[in-house]
Amino acid sequence: MAEQALSEHGMTWGEVFDQLIRRRGERIPYQSGQYSFFWRKPIENIWLAAEKAASLYFGETYIGEANLPSQAIFDAEIKAMVAELVNLPAGGHVTLTSGGTESIFFGVKCARELAREQGRAAPGSARRPNIVAPSSVHCAFEKAASYMDLEVRRVAIRDDARADVRAMAEACDEHTILIAGSAPSYPYGLIDPIPELARLSLEKDLWFHVDACVGGFVNPFFRELGVNLPPTDFLVPGVDSMSADLHKFGWAPPGISTFSLRDGSHQRLQRFHFDGRLWQCGDYETDTLAGSRPLAVLVATWTAMKMLGRGGYLEGARRMREQIERLRRGIATIPELVLRWEPESAFVIYGSDELDTYAIANGLNAHGVPTVCYPLMKPGIHLIIDPLETDQEVERYLACVRQVITEVKDGQHQATGQASTYG
Structure with a gap:
């Protein structure tokens, strides 16, 4: 039973600390929930270092550069490391987001905005634009579609639990704006035939998004170890955008993912801009859903990545x-x-x-x-x-x-x- 929402006179730090420790002790032990409930941590000393780094910037806001110019350095260096790992070509762009759902959201938004620019998804049209994806893709595609009034066509996967490219091709029509694939899919842990899906997107002139929220930062290293994985990133012609979570196998703390664009000029499709002439504080522009964000997560991520190498x-x-x-x-x-x-x-x-x-x-x-x-x-x-x-x-x-x-x-x-x- 929750106690009263706000105490009349406030509690002492000792009282608050006792409750924090007690409630922390009620959580599932890491060793018990290791396979089901906890995303991964790096080796202990790196996790502790990331925690210490976050505490140095606790309360700092990640917005603009006036209050802390060095935040732009943390941001740029993380993006450069990500770009290398996903084989982003020159001219590409990486956005740091709050999580995989937001990263997928921007893949969908870019596809919709580009289709609108091309006259294929005009607001208020009789037929809703649609996304064609294997039935195993993450539900975040539906979440994004619900916000943007789009249809998601989930196509049955093959017997080997991977995307059926031929069936997906048949599901596309003149209202399709995006094709999606997973690397890997969350339900099955298997990688869809990304090169074949990319060729399909090129043939039909459609946006292609690879959801590598789980595998984006581990697949490259599995390949280095000799695991025979198909290509899944920007080495594949036709991949327009990619989501990959740093707070999964990038070993960062919760609250940071990445959205990468092959063509940096497409950043205009994800960006929100409000004309400063229409309100009293000048132009407003963001590349993420959130305006201000906690700098501590950014710094902890930078620390973990720099220490890991x-x-x-x-x-x-x-x-x-x-x-x-x-x-x-x-x-x-x-x-x-x-x-x-x-x-x-x-x-x-x-x-x-x-x-x-x-x-x-x-x-x-x-x-x-x-x-x-x-x-x-x-x-x-x-x-x-x-x-x-x-x-x-x-x-x-x-x-x-x-x-x-x-x-x-x-x-x-x-x-x-x-x-x-x-x-």
Whole structure:
């Protein structure tokens, strides 16, 4: 039960601190929720350094340059590092956003504004402009479409859980303004055929957005380690824009993503401008949905990226691949379980064809291991991979899974018949 909204005389710092510590202790332990609820942290000393850097700029506002000219340096250096990692060509542009949803929003907005410039999506037209995307794309496309009065045409994916390019081509019509693909998709952890989708967009003269919110900052390093991943970024001709979250495998704190444009002149399509003659404070112009933003997140991100360097990111990717392999081997030793899809990017997804996968998920939850299970093509337990887990922690997780399998066979756990909710 929440206490009164605002106390009459205020609380002492000691009283407030006691509540903070108590409530912090109620959260899910990181080791328990590692695969389901927490986005990744870099190695401990870098995380602590990023936290310290943020505290130095606590309360500072990230807007303009008058109060702190150096904020432009933090901003420019992060963008330069991002541009290199996504192979952005000269003349491209990177925007730092609040999260993947905002990054996807701008991909949709740019497509709509360009279509309007070309006379293909006039406001108030009888037919709504549409987005054609595989059914596995993130729901942020629907969120953006709902704000902009667009239609999203989700096209069934292939049997291998990737975008069906031929079916997507058939779904396009004269009102289509954008084609989307994922690298990887959140539900399946698999990369759509980005080069083929890009060719389709070029053939039809449509905007193509790659959602790499999860994989944008880990895929490049998996490739360096020899993982055979298809190209997913601006090396692919026809990719117009790309979303990639720094607060996922860029190892930054929550609240920062990136939206990259191949052609920097298209920044005009995302920018909001209000004519200063129409109000009393001059022109108003922003490239993001928020006007002022917390500088602390920017500085913490800059700190983590500078301390990690390419070597740190490569080491994180190497540890992730090692953990994926440990989980693969462990799941293979449990006869009742199968990998739903061969792990490709940052997820491991497994289930059972003999037992009810939802019952297994419920059993893991009952043992204090928060677990999400999605319906997918077949129900699958969805693991987000972290480079920090040790062999002992992985074995502890697998031992719990084995125990739950036995308990499900004994009837101790039942399926609820309800999938986990994302978001």
